[in-house]
Amino acid sequence: MLKLHNLSRVYQTDDVETMALNNVNIEIAQGEFVAIMGPSGCGKSTLLNTIGMLDTPSSGEYWFNGEDVSGYSEAQLAVIRKQSIGFIFQNFNLIDELTVAENIELALLYHDIPASERKQRVSTVMDKVGIAHRAKHMPSQLSGGQQQRVAVARAVVGDQKMILADEPTGNLDSGHGQEVMEMLQALNDEGTTIVMVTHSPAHADYAKRTINLFDGHVVTESVKAA
C-alpha cells in the first residue's frame, strides 16, 4: 500500500537544524496493523504525519498506491488524504462548536455526497461505535473515551482504507483505552490498514508488526507471530 524510500525530514529554525527523520525505509501492505514506538522526540509523530500527508518530506520518495506523492502539491495531497486516510489524535481534535453528529459529518462534508446519504452514513457509523445516543451532544459533554469514539467514527465514516492513529489512548484511562484498541482491532479485521503511534507496549501488542524508532532511524522491526 505504501513505501517510504530513503525518506528524511529536516526542521529548520533560525540557527538549529533538527533531523526528525533520517533515511527511513518502511513498507506497509494493505490490511496491516502497524505500531510505531520509541522514546519522546524520536520522530514518531513526524513519521505518522508524513505518511498522512500532513507533512512533506525534505528528501526521499513516498510511494502511495503506486504513485510517488513526495512532489505532489498541497491540493493534490488533500484529494488523496480525504479519499484514503482517516486520522485519530491523542487529544481527539473535535470541534467544540459542533455536535457529535456534525463532527462526524465533517469528514463527509468535503466530499461530494448528498446530505441524505451523509445522514445515513453518520448514523450507521455512530451505531457501530456505540455513540448514537449522544448524537446531539457537544464534545465538552462527553467523557474522553466517548470523545475518542467520535473521533474513530469520524476517521472511518468516509470508508477510508487506512487509519493513522497518533497515541489514540494517550489521554484515556486503561478501561477506555482498551475499548478504543478493540475498536481498532475490529476495523483491522474488516480490512482497514492501521498505523498507530503508541507508548504503551500493551497496546502495541494489538499490532501485527512494531517499528521502533530512535533519533529518526528505524532501529528494529518485529513481527508478531501469528
Add this chain to the structure above:
Amino acid sequence: MFKNYLITAWRNIIKNGVFSAINIFGLSIALMSCILIMLFVKEEMGFDKWLKDNDRLVRMHTAYTMPDRAPFLTVRSAGRMMEAIRDYAKNEIETGVRLIQWSLTVRKDDNAFDEAITLADGSFFDVFDLPFVHGSRATSFNQPMNLLVTEEFAKKYFGRTDVIGETLTVCCVGRNPPSDVRITGVLKDLPDETHLNINMLFYLQPALFPPNNNILDTWTSVNVYTYFKLNAGITPMQLQERIDYWMNNESPLVEMSKDLLGEQSNGMQVTDFARQPVMKVTDLHLNAKKHAGNIGDITPMGDQEMINTFTVVAFLVLMIACINFMNLSTAKASKRAKEVAMRKVLGASRLQVAIQFLSEAIVIVFVALLFAIAASELVLPIYNDILGKQLALRLFNEPDLLLSLIVVATVVGIGAGIYPAIYLSRFLPGHILKSSKSGESGNSAKLRSVLVVFQFTTSIVLVIATLVVYGQTLYSNSVDVGYQSDNKLVLNVRPARENLPSLKQELLNIPEITSVTFSSEAPTQDNENNNQFTLLGTGEDGKKVEPALLNYHNMDYGFFEAYKVQPIAGRLFDENYGSDQMTSVESDTIEPGQASVILNESALTKLGFSSAEEVIGRTLLLGEQQLNVIGVIPDIHFRSIKFGIRASAYMLNSDRFQVANLTVNSELLNSDKSAEIISKIEQVWKTNVPLQPINLQFLSEMMQAQYQDELTTAQLFLAFSVLAIIIACLGLYGLSAFTVERRTKEIGIRKVMGASVKDIVKLLIWQFSKPVALANIIAWPIAAYAMLTWLESFPYRIDQVWLIPICLSVGTLSLFIAWFTVGTNAAKVARKNPISSLRYE
C-alpha cells in the same frame, strides 16, 4: 504600582503589534477627524466673540409677514427705527448705531478699485469698540465725512499704515460727482471671525441724503443695518418684548398699517405682520440665515445645521474607533486571562485590575492623539482649501483647545476602555488557572457582533448620505435652467451708466462678440426686488383679481434672444414697436406711464390665468405705471435652482441696468482665445470708462459658484465617511485576525478532513458577512428616511428611486470590502500546514 501598569501597558502595546497598530491607527484617524471638525466648529461658533461686550450687542432684523403675501425677511431694517427705538427703550438700550453698506469706486492716482464702504453713525465706537493703529476715536471719528481705513486697506493703496492726512477719490455718493476725502484714522485689521465687513468707515452725514429718502428717512424701506448695545444685565428677550410693545402701541406703524391694510388690520396687531426681531451679534454668523433668510448680509454666513451635522459625524467616527478598541480588547482577553488571574492571586482587587486596563486604554488613546495632531497638521492645507478658510492648529496659543483635546482623549479612553476593563477584571483566578480556559463567554462574542453591526450601520448610513448629497449636487448643476448660458460674459456697467450706448457699440465692434444686451441682473445674481402688480379689469373667470406680489427684473431688447428663451405666447421686447420702454413718471404729470411687461408662467398662474394667450394685451398696474402684457415666457431659473421658481415680471427700464450680457461666438473654454477676447473688452472699457476698474466674469463660473456650498458639504462628507469606513474595516480586519487565530484548531481539523483553502476562506467570510449584511438591512431605512427628509428642502431634487441603486451598490460594496478584509486573513491561515495548528494547544 502605576509604573507597573504603565510597563505592562507598554509591553502589551508592543507585543500585540497588529492589534495595537489597528487601535492606534483607527483612533488617530478618528481623533484627526475630530480635531479638524473641532477647529471648523470652533471657528464658526467663535464669530464676533472677540468683540468687546459682545454679550450686550444685538442686531435688529425685519420680518414682514403680510396676509396673502410671501413673507419677506431681511437682516436690514428701516432707517428711522434705530433712533426711535433707542429713545423709547432707554431702560434696555445703552446706545445704537446704523450702518449703510455701499459699493463704490476708490481711486488713488491711476489705480482704481471697487470697494465696499461702510457709513456709520457717530456712535459706532460706543457699540463696536474697535482698536486704532493710528488716531483715536476722539480725534479721528468726530465729525461727518471722517474716514477710517484698516491697516490692510492702507497698505493696498499706500504701501504703509501711517496714512492719516492722505486723500482718496471716491465715486460716487448718491448722484454727487467724485469727491476727495481725507483719511483721519487707521483701524487695526478685523479678525476673520466676524460678520462685519469694514475696510473703509465713513462718519455718516445725514445731510448728504435728500428729505424723504428711502435710506435714512423711512419707516418701511429696509436699507440700513441697525445695532444696539444693551444696558448691562438686559437680555435680548427683554428688549424684544419692549420693541414688540412699542410696535403695537406707540410706533407710527400702528396708523400706517391701518391705512395700508384697511379692513384686514382689524383684530390684528402690528407684530402679526411686521416684526423687528433682535439677535445677539455672536449668533449672527450661524443663525442669521434662519432668522432672516440671510438677505442683505455681505459676508458669507455659516450654517448651524452644517455645524450640527459635522459634530454628529465627528462623534460617530470616534464611536467607531472606540468600538474597535472594545472589540479587539475583549477578543484578545483570553490571552490576558492568565495575567489577570495571577494578579488577583497575588492580591489585586477587581478595582485595581479594572484601573490597570483603563489606564492602558487611556495610554493608547494619548499615543493616538499625538499621531492625530501630526496628521491634522499635514491635512490642514487641503482641508482649508476645501472649506475656503484659514484654520490653524495653535495648541500652545490656545490653551482651551489643548484642554478640550485632552478632555476628548480622556473621555474616549474611558469610553473605549470601560467595557474591556469591567470584562477582564471579572475573571475568577481559580477557574482560569485550573482549567487553562480562556474565560471567554458567549455573551462577549455576541456583544462584539452587535458592535460590528453598529459600526457598519453607521458607516453605511454615512456613505449613502454622501452619495445622495453628491448626487443632488451634480443634479443641481445639470438641471435645465431654461436658457442658454454658454459663451456668456457678464460685465458690470454700473460705473459706465452715462455712456452705455457708445460702450455697447464699441463692444459690438469686437468681431468675436455677437450680442450685447443690458439687464438689471445677470442670471445667478441675487435679486430681491418684489412689487405689487394689479390686474386692471377682471380675471379669466370674470372676477376681480387680488394684487399679486411679483419678483421683477429689467432687461434690454435682445436679452431673451441672447439667452435663447422663446415666448410661449405673444412676443419679446422689440425696438420696432417703440412702446416697450418704461420712462419714469414725472411727479407733476397726471398721465400714467405706458410700457410693456413680459411674465413667466408662474406669474400667469399667480394672476389667475390658465391660458397664456388670454393674458396678452391685458394691463397690469405697477405704482403709477400701466404695463401692457406683451408676452409670456416659460419659467426659467434665473437664480440657483435651490431657490425654486418665483412668479416674475420682466420690464424694460434702462435706468435699472447694471450689467451687460456679452455673447461670444467662439468657444470661450479655449483659453488662448478667451484671453484675447478679454483683453479686447478691457481695451474698450478703458477708453469708454477711464479710471474705473473693470468687473468682468464668465457666466459659467458664476453659475458654478452657486453650488459651491453644497459641493463643499459633499466633499467633506465624502472625506469623513471614507475615514469612517476605513476605521470600521480596520476593526473588522483585527477581529477576523483574532477569530482566525481562535479557530486555528478547527481550521486544522477541517483541513485534515479534506477541506480546501477555498472551503476555509468561504467559511470565515460567511461568518463575517452576516453582521455586514444585517448592518445594511438596518442602515438602508435609516439612510433613506434621513436623506428623503434632507432632499425635501430642495425644490428640484433627484428622484427618490435613486435611493434603491445607491443602497444596493453601497451594500454590495460593503460586503466586498468585508470579504476582502476577512479573506486576506483567512487565506493566510488556511494555507498553513494543518499540523502546526493542531499542535497549537
